Amino acid sequence: MPDTHFYRYDDYDRTLVSERVDQFRDQVRRRLAGELTEEQFKPLRLHNGLYLQLHAYMLRIAIPYGTLSSRQLRKLADISRKYDRGYGHFTTRQNLQLNWIKLEDAPDALAALAEVDMHAMQTSGNCIRNVTADHYAGAAIDEIEDPRIWAEIVRQWSTLHPEFTFLPRKFKIAITGSPNDRAAVRVHDIGLRLWRNQQGEVGFEVIVGGGLGRTPMIGKTLREFLPKDELLAYLEATLRVYNRYGRRDNLYKARIKILVHEVGVEKMREEVEAEYAATRDGLRLPAGTIEAIARQFAPPDLPPRPATAGRVEAQRLSDPDFALWLKSNVAPHRVPGYAIVTASLKPAGSPPGDASATQMEGIADITEAYSQAELRVSHEQNLIFPHVAVEDLPQVYRSLAALGFAEANVGKITDIIACPGLDYCALANARSIPVAQRISNHFASLARQHDIGDLKIKISGCINACGHHHVGHIGILGVDRNGVELYQISLGGDVDFGRTALGTILGPAVTADKVVETVDAIVTTYLDAREDGERFVDTYRRIGAQPFKEKVYGPL
Amino acid sequence: MAKNLTGDLQVASANRLVDGIVVWLDEAGQWTDRLENAAVARDKRNSEILLDRARAEAFTVIDPFLVAVTEDDDGTVEPLSLREKIRASGLTFDAIAADAVRYA
Amino acid sequence: MALYSEAGLPASYVALPFADWKARPQWPAVSLANTDPVEDLAPHLGRLRLIILDFPRFSDGRAYSQARLLRGRLGYRGELRATGVVLQDQVAFMLRCGFDSFESEQPGFGEALAKARSLFSVVYQPAEDDQVPAALRRLAHGNAAAS
Secondary structure, three states: OOOOOOOOOOHHHHHHHHHHHHHHHHHHHHHHOOOOOHHHHHHHHHOOOEEEOOOOEEEEEOOHHHEEEHHHHHHHHHHHHHHOOOEEEEOOOOOEEEEEEOHHHHHHHHHHHHHOOOOOOOOOOOOEOOOEEOOOOOOOOOOOOOHHHHHHHHHHHHOOOOOOOOOOOOEOEEEEOOOOOOOOHHHOOEEEEEEEOOOOOEEEEEEEOOEOOOOOEOOEEEEEEEEHHHHHHHHHHHHHHHHHHOOOOOHHHOOHHHHHHHHOHHHHHHHHHHHHHHHHHHHOOOHHHHHHHHHHOOOOOOOOOOOOOHHHHHHHHHOHHHHHHHHHHEEEOOOOOEEEEEEOOOOOOOOOOEEEHHHHHHHHHHHHHHOOOEEEEOOOOOEEEEEEEHHHHHHHHHHHHHHOOOOOOOOOOOOOEEOOHHHOOOOOOOOOHHHHHHHHHHOOOHHHHHHHOOOOEEEEOOOOOOOOHHHOOEEEEEEEEOOEEEEEEEEOOEOOOOOOEOOEEOOOOEEHHHHHHHHHHHHHHHHHHOOOOOOHHHHHHHHOOHHHHHHHHOOO | OOEOOOOOOEEEEEEEOOOOOEEEEEOOOOEEOOHHHEOOEOOHHHHHHHHHHHHHOHHHEEEEEEEEEEEOOOOOEEEOOHHHHHHHHOOOOOOOOOOOOOOO | OEEEEOOOOOOOOOOEEHHHHHHOOOOOEEEOOOOOOHHHHHHHOOOOOEEEEEEOOOOOOHHHHHHHHHHHHOOOOOEEEEEEOOOHHHHHHHHHHOOOEEEEOOOOHHHHHHHHOOOOOOOOOOOOOOOOOHHHHHHHOOOOOOO
């Protein structure tokens, strides 16, 4: 088995996961025997990742900080075949969802996951969820420090935390180690941003109370600079304040963002700092602990490879699709001669973010051959090979093309983020996947997509915003009026390049059959108005909503 | 022609505990995965009775509830709401097949 | 409602509700709502023999924080009892937060309590029990080799 360059379980980790599987197996037995009511059992199964959807249970498998090995991916393919219907969905929180799991099989599926050091703990329920991080971590040119070191530290601290397992509501943490925030830290309950101060020390900006959903909010800075070894003490203080004072009277007002909004960030800071002052000694991380974990994330030894390669240039000139793929799906790597490659899980007309078991195995093959056996999941529902030699790009492209994952559309209009929507989810008001498919088919032309440039469409089937529509350049929200699916369009959302903005609703919601022409009208308006290679979102900011409104709804 | 614009026709539905699949209560008080075998209540009083029966049989399912349906002249029963239509008939698009690999 | 205690015989004081106890703080037993400020008990903890904390719904986890503050921050050493909706599947968390007695209606609770401490031999974070977090155990023997 190839050595991984991220956290490797030791016997302690394995024992904990195994004991958890045993516990859940017994809880399932008791539930099926009628010794537990559904009310008593529901949080237990949520805390083990099992969430009831329209048609079946869904198992949400944790992929900590979106990082997994080829071996782990093969096991996921296996599990999807053995216990599910042979495919899975990569989510906006870097996890994998299997949609057709049986409760009676769940303990065995979890035991199978444990064989490759994986689990589904706390991926649902009112507890601390999977900690997400920059999907380019360890490879990005602009990285100050690998955020996954801290994501792993937080993962351990938060797992089966006895005080914080019954919070007012779910709790999501994201970490970036780069000024170009690829983890959307400002729309999480806690966002952590590593930065270097004037003294040259690296610490965290702690951002609190961001989130999407019914009341979207951008997080506020709780602490400008927190020394790294104080992270757990500060988090524990924040969670304790939330656990004590977060609202429990109203499900829709129970996130920490509401608490921050209602008491104000100054009061919140006062409470957290007081709590932190009292507890910090007990949770200060020993240097040895930090080093031991940091060492596991040491980047792989990447032997020097040429920064340009003859055959890459030759293919770039002769193959227009490959040329476009190089532009959109390949990003620079901190080591010369290497690149970061995104496999687009958005082939035209396909459900965004889905992969079959066979495709997963194909990805695992590429990962082993060309990416140091390591793969990432992005919060935009794509997969990333973090360490690919430039010379290998043609083979990687060819291998991805054979899987259907070589569409040159990363960041483009058909790189759509969509929640499962009413096809799967009991919370949804409308379907999102068929809408994504229709838009993606309409704009399938690669040349046109690259002309349009960077444009992120994000689709949510309901106000819970699992599709992150608030931060889409074009956001689409499914609503229900008298049993008819309608779609509300918003423009100008953003989470890229360190900038977080919430979109503004354009006008009245449109019917499903009008969505494509509406998006088309918006794109046309942009193309007509853009200057100097502006991106869509830049043109929108410059000219405002009016021209778009008029094109979509007619002159006012 | 579909009848039941006023929502009088109801069936009882739930998700089965052991595997989560969608089931409906049949005339014999058993849970069936086929909507065409569902017991149909034709007025408010019988709907209440149907729901009570469903709750009495709830040991093997999760939280039974009533679903408004239409009935064609030939007796074909279909849910009124889109959500329940999807619950009854599955995904509205082709999911990726287990062995799917597309060749460029 | 049956009473279970890890340490043998549970205390048999009549506990005063917090508002009443504040008028008679020399009384050795008090029961708190999960919104009552545990900090107010601080000057009297030496006298208190029994504090009862409440789980109005088992999904309402405020008493876990109250328990940890009483044991950890404020150093309370008397009996700490959980009441309300107290179920065997949460008892391992309650024990870690410092509870040592329980009022529960659930069949089989006593057996589950007896086994609760052996459910998890590994924990990741310190709490109010004596389990040593994995990080410290790793440091203690020079970071156990990954397999």
